[in-house]
Amino acid sequence: MAVQRYPFELETPPDFVGFPEDTLAFLRELQANNNREWFATHKKRYEQHVRSPMLSLLSALAAHLATVDAAVEIEPKKAMYRIHRDVRFSADKSPYKTSVAASFTFRGRDRKTDPVLYFHISPEEVGVGGGLYQPSSDQLRRLRAAIDTEYEDLRRILGEKRFRKYYDGLLGETLRNVPRGYDKEHPAADLLQHKQYFAWTELPESSITTPEFTTLLVDRFTAVIPLLHFLFRHI
Numbered sequence: 706m707a708v709q710r711y712p713f714e715l716e717t718p719p720d721f722v723g724f725p726e727d728t729l730a731f732l733r734e735l736q737a738n739n740n741r742e743w744f745a746t747h748k749k750r751y752e753q754h755v756r757s758p759m760l761s762l763l764s765a766l767a768a769h770l771a772t773v774d775a776a777v778e779i780e781p782k783k784a785m786y787r788i789h790r791d792v793r794f795s796a797d798k799s800p801y802k803t804s805v806a807a808s809f810t811f812r813g814r815d816r817k818t819d820p821v822l823y824f825h826i827s828p829e830e831v832g833v834g835g836g837l838y839q840p841s842s843d844q845l846r847r848l849r850a851a852i853d854t855e856y857e858d859l860r861r862i863l864g865e866k867r868f869r870k871y872y873d874g875l876l877g878e879t880l881r882n883v884p885r886g887y888d889k890e891h892p893a894a895d896l897l898q899h900k901q902y903f904a905w906t907e908l909p910e911s912s913i914t915t916p917e918f919t920t921l922l923v924d925r926f927t928a929v930i931p932l933l934h935f936l937f938r939h940i
Contacts, residue, residue, distance in 0.1 A: 723758075724762075731751060732805070767780075773930070834929060853891070879899050
């Protein structure tokens with residue numbers, strides 16, 4: 706039986722020492738029992754072994770990333786996504802998300818529309834990354850215009866040793882051809898074809914139960930922050 710390291714309903718989260726073993730067990734059981742009755746019965750487990758340690762982790766990340774880049778702002782309770790799903794326009798009426806996740810961005814920016822740093826823990830993966838996942842048509846237009854003439858700057862960012870240590874280039878949906886108005890032989894045709902601009906990597910499941918999980922996330926966020934700066938300069 707997992708040791709309960711986090712007291713119930715703390716006003717101030719404790720220092721992050723790793724997620725309890727029960728965190729992933731809870732998410733897997735929720736995946737198999739995604740209904741309000743089950744969740745009500747196990748809500749205390751959620752508070753103790755998911756929400757409380759997640760808030761502690763976000764507090765630790767806020768302190769560490771403030772020394773990396775002062776533009777990054779994390780308010781733990783705002784950064785953490787709610788466990789409840791919005792099912793109003795979804796065919797899937799499952800009431801709860803089966804992952805714990807958070808996103809945050811630069812001070813004064815909106816994480817709903819702007820580039821973000823993001824991570825989640827789910828029964829399938831522990832993932833971390835950053836970028837612009839759902840750019841608006843105007844944001845895409847501005848980014849492509851910038852890449853047209855400043856693609857070497859973006860290639861330099863993507864080629865940095867720290868970035869390449871964790872990420873395998875840009876991910877996301879792409880067009881089959883270069884966008885209308887650009888030369889199909891453009892030296893940055895591959896970058897212009899992107900419809901999304903983000904980087905993503907995974908961490909071992911076992912890493913979440915250690916205090917070092919904070920450092921693992923900080924290292925990967927640090928590596929992708931230059932990409933966010935590029936995106937923010939041009940959207």
